[in-house]
Amino acid sequence: MTHWADWMLGRLDWSALPFWDAIVDPTTKNIVNAIIASGAGAMVILGGLIVVGVLTWTRRWRWLWREWLTSPDHKKIGIMFIAIALVMLARAVIEAVFMRLQQAFGLDGGFLTADHFGQLFTTHGTIMVFFMAMPFLTGIINYVMPLQIGARDLSFPVMNSISLGLTAAGAAIVMVSLMLAPFSTGGWSGYPSFTESAANPGAGVDYWIWAVTLSTLSSTLTGINFAVTIYKQRAPGMSWLRLPLFTWTALCTSILMIFGMPPLTVATALLALDRYLDFHFFTADLGGNMMNYINLFWAFGHPEVYILILPAFGIFSEIFSTFSGKKLYGYGALVIATLAIAVLSFTVWLHHFFTMGQSAHINAIFGIATMLIGIPTGVKIYDWMLTMFRGRIRFSVPMIYAIGFIMLFVIGGLTGIILAVPSVDYQIHNSLFLVAHFHNMLIPGLLFGMLGGTNLWFSKAFGFRLEERWGRRAACCWIVGFMLAFFPLYALGVLGMPRRSVAFFEPAYLPWTVAAMVGAVIILVAMLCLLIQLWVSVRDRHANRVPGGDPWDGRSLEWSVSSPPPEYNFPVIPEVHSRDAYMRQKETGGGAHPRPDDYEDIEMPANSAMGPIFAITGFLLAFGLTWYQWWLVVAAGVAALIALIARGYVRDTTRLIPAAEVRRQHEAWLATLASLTPVTRADEQSAANRGLPASPIEGAVQ
Amino acid sequence: MFHPLFHLRTHSRYRHWSIGLLAIWLSGCSEHPISFLDPQGPIAAAQRHQLGVIIGLTSIVVLPVLILTPWLIVRYRYGSRSTYRPHWGFSKLADIVIWGIPCLVVVALAVVAWRGTLALDPYRPLSGSEDVKPLRVQVVGFDWKWLFIYPDQGIATVNELVVPVHRPLALKLTSASVMQGFFIPALGSQIDVMNRMVTQLHLEADNQGEFPGKNMQYNGKGFHHQHFVARVVDDSAFQNFVTRTRESGMTLGPRVFDRLMAQNTGRALVQSLEAPGADNATHEGDRRLRFGHLPANLFDDIVEHATPDWSSIKSGGTRNDASSSPEARP
């Protein structure tokens, strides 16, 4: 009987419950931590139950399966990626607020146990990078890039769905660890030998390994998909130097994904071999060396930060130019700078461990290589400023994020240069200065980019604009909250406070940790504003409809189609004659929406269950591996393999949309367009904006 | 002869009063110098100086953004009457400036970084004056405490590094556990310590006092307890410390070594050895231990994962290693 249970459950037992410690050893601290941990677990269960309940109540399961989960449509997959990102963002921000609270009370103690704090910074970091930032940018590129290049879908729609499934599986693994604890305490970087089984035999590190592995596999596939699409699917006339800048950054990011993700997949796989099969890649004995892991990790890690930041740069380029009513300054330089950053990003990984004892010459060379990246980055900043120069700047929500970005990002650049000088890094490495620096790049850079992009393209996806007032409040709270939460960490770092400290014994730190806590609370308010913004927007969706499809007087092709676009994106594939293809169409009087002479049948990919199958089998595989439930590992692995082989025999992989249907839909939209009143930019933020901009007079924004 | 370190040091005293002020402000309520902004040795002082130079140079690129962006968005806001050129997208002159100036700044930064990094290489011995030999100390990071072995003096301490002022320090470091980071901010650089590997660090103190030291690399739940104190004293006090530790320090025998290898904080270690002072739980001193007798080549054996040569403990150490006193303050 117990034999049978052991065989089923592996090493899973009662102690995995998040409140187990409090039962075994009911100290006040353990009880407080049990309440927090179980509360988090309960929230996940409750959220899950609500979703299941609502779907059942409204009889939406079939709809969910047909319209979303099995859909190969890049737009829907993009939206699902972003949905995952937003849920995970919420969790990781709440965790961050707990860490800030803990450190605000952390002089000589605080309320969290050291183990709990260790799990918090590990899950926060892991989620933010792999399950917030990556899905967010993958979702936005997924949605926007094919529309910008005049394509109907990605080159490999089913693989896209599989990528989504793998990311979802990884995110689910991290979520399950709330209910069946613990997660790793090894940080988002998971350095051995701390993460070897000698030091950490429990399930935590294994959860981390498999969650990250699923994510990196997903991103490698995504990178291949994006890059091939941009190479192969561009509309006629869309030559390299006519690509919108966002697409350029999407291309560079995809290339970085293809070459940057595998090192981490390899690193976690080798670490898994160490842990499961007693290999000695990174152990201290029998010839292992953990420094190899550290090199592999950062061979991924540094390109990763540019994977995260380049799409945001692309989004900001679109925002600055659109909301300044002006052509992007220095397009060529921006392209060159993007490419330069992508290439250089593979040459600087050593700056993450200047302190590991290598020769000063090596350190100096890598430090200088790092500074070189500052040049193209600085040029970009100035290009954006020159884009605003002699423009007509409108302060719609995306532009507020962009202005916050440009001012805050240069401060992060300054501190990045400081960290790049090895002799100074010796003082601030692994301190909160470093934490402040990377958050300074990731929040104003990546996150503002994603939120700005969401505000920019939301109406494209859903047909109505996001509400402005709450959007502006959210943006301002993000900016103020960020400054208050992270500038104090620069001071703490310079004062020598190590990162990942659950508590401290130096009274001088206290005022700074308290200030940072206040900042974190303002960030929480910003998250609330985002939620209210979404709710108000959905509530008032009829008032904010933009059937015209072009609420910002946009410049690239995605604005030339209806909002939301038809599933085939373009009734007729457009022909491109210049950069800013759609703006040029609007300016040259050829008509923003010419009526095509002829329609053709359109072939679109058919639905496929591969995505959900990989999500489920991927999750079960990872779960079984984590808890040593080998029967589950074998079953899930075999099921995935069978599905993969079976897919090879599927013959009905496409679906035809008849020309008549395309004509009907397009004519209907043209009729809607004819009924709209064009608005000038003065009415951009008002309800009068129906997505049809007044045509420019003498090239000037109205 | 041009000595890069000396050069950096002299400049730091006079030129960077502003950073000095910041230091006083930042660390105002702290008893002991906790940061390189309040440097207590030549390395930390040079690092503070470099920080100032880097901030200054980089500001050439950063400040214009901070100043011009507000001006741009006010001046060119929608509805203003300023010039509007929607089709303007390139200027040769502007491009030369925005590529040229960052390039020049990076060249200057590269020179600073190159020279600074070579000058402050933690592996580079500090010469001191002619007749002073550097003090050798071997550092072992345990979970979660530090062991300092003085091979030339034949003594060792836990969580307390006592060194003479103005005498260069030559540290060799390793970890008996996972990776850790050894760091005394007021004196200079941090360096990683790793199992089976030996890293090096050279420091020097200009002033007497007690400076906190710590571990920078997370290594488990006792991580935040892994701090120690660097006590910089004058020569005679140091001699006194050595003599008294030799005479009345504990013996680092197998039992103590097992306690060191176990995961515990300094305080728990002291308590578990039932050493005097252990119940005085509020005093810093109860986190520290001093050893007058220890096996030869202990450091090397730890690096090699070999069993220490217990038989080599000097016969002077007749005392049972459990009952001897850790109290041997100069």
Ligand code: HEM
């Ligand atoms: C939204 C507001 C955020 C707050 C208040 C916040 C706060 C924190 C805190 C308190 C820590 C632990 C610092 C320490 O080691 O002592 C941390 C670590 C970290 N954060 Fe955030 N964070 C935020 C957003 C983000 C974002 C957007 C990202 C990435 C996209 C991110 C990535 C990370 C990473 C990678 C770590 C390091 C984890 C580790 O030490 O292994 N954070 N953050």
Ligand SMILES: [Cu+2]
């Ligand atoms: Cu890097």
Ligand SMILES: [Cu+2]
């Ligand atoms: Cu090493």
